[in-house]
Amino acid sequence: NAGVMQNPRHLVRRRGQEARLRCSPMKGHSHVYWYRQLPEEGLKFMVYLQKENIIDESGMPKERFSAEFPKEGPSILRIQQVVRGDSAAYFCASSPFQTEGRLSNQPQHFGDGTRLSIL
Amino acid sequence: TQLLEQSPQFLSIQEGENLTVYCNSSSVFSSLQWYRQEPGEGPVLLVTVVTGGEVKKLKRLTFQFGDARKDSSLHITAAQPGDTGLYLCAGAGKLTFGQGTILTVHP
Numbered sequence: 001n002a003g004v005m006q007n008p009r010h011l012v013r014r015r016g017q018e019a020r021l022r023c024s025p026m027k028g029h030s031h032v033y034w035y036r037q038l039p040e041e042g043l044k045f046m047v048y049l050q051k052e053n054i055i056d057e058s059g060m061p062k063e064r065f066s067a068e069f070p071k072e073g074p075s076i077l078r079i080q081q082v083v084r085g086d087s088a089a090y091f092c093a094s095s096p097f098q099t100e101g102r103l104s105n106q107p108q109h110f111g112d113g114t115r116l117s118i119l
Numbered sequence: 120t121q122l123l124e125q126s127p128q129f130l131s132i133q134e135g136e137n138l139t140v141y142c143n144s145s146s147v148f149s150s151l152q153w154y155r156q157e158p159g160e161g162p163v164l165l166v167t168v169v170t171g172g173e174v175k176k177l178k179r180l181t182f183q184f185g186d187a188r189k190d191s192s193l194h195i196t197a198a199q200p201g202d203t204g205l206y207l208c209a210g211a212g213k214l215t216f217g218q219g220t221i222l223t224v225h226p
Binding site: 041043091112 | 154159161162164167207219221
């Protein structure tokens with residue numbers, strides 16, 4: 001399967017623990033996006049990364065949340081000291097490139113998400 | 120902030136009926152994308168519309184982009200149970216998503 005791979009598919013954490021969500025983009029894609037979805041709602045943009053760079057993190061909470069996309073390996077969305085309100089499905093998408101300086105029309109390909117449940 | 124409003128939010132119809140889902144914004148988008156999402160899966164891209172007034176067809180699905188590039192519609196002809204799912208429109212770039220339309224087609 002050459003699509004966007006997310007793991008784990010399901011993650012259960014207790015309040016106060018850390019959650020790490022991983023995303024491997026499609027082969028040849030260098031741009032990764034993270035979204036959050038609550039049940040029966042649309043997706044909310046969190047962060048956009050290129051290799052080793054955060055391009056736009058305007059949708060990500062300032063505290064407890066961080067994201068990285070290292071030169072080697074998957075992109076990681078990290079949530080520290082999780083709370084019940086963090087329970088959601090987190091989706092990663094990738095695209096081959098974005099044109100600098102303007103919004104791109106490049107379609108994004110989504111993974112099947114990680115369902116995070118906080119006890 | 121660019122916002123997209125989708126309507127209706129819920130749609131429950133019988134097999135064979137036609138339906139239209141709307142996606143509206145006060146902002147201009149360079150393109151709009153339509154996705155379909157099934158439970159437990161990620162959104163799957165159906166189509167990208169780029170040019171104002173553009174119409175694209177995908178079998179029984181017809182997508183239209185408004186002349187001013189602020190709105191779009193998805194029309195499904197002779198709906199089938201397999202069309203059931205969450206339909207999402209999204210604006211270009213970091214993808215501003217509408218809240219989605221949950222379509223249920225009953226056999």
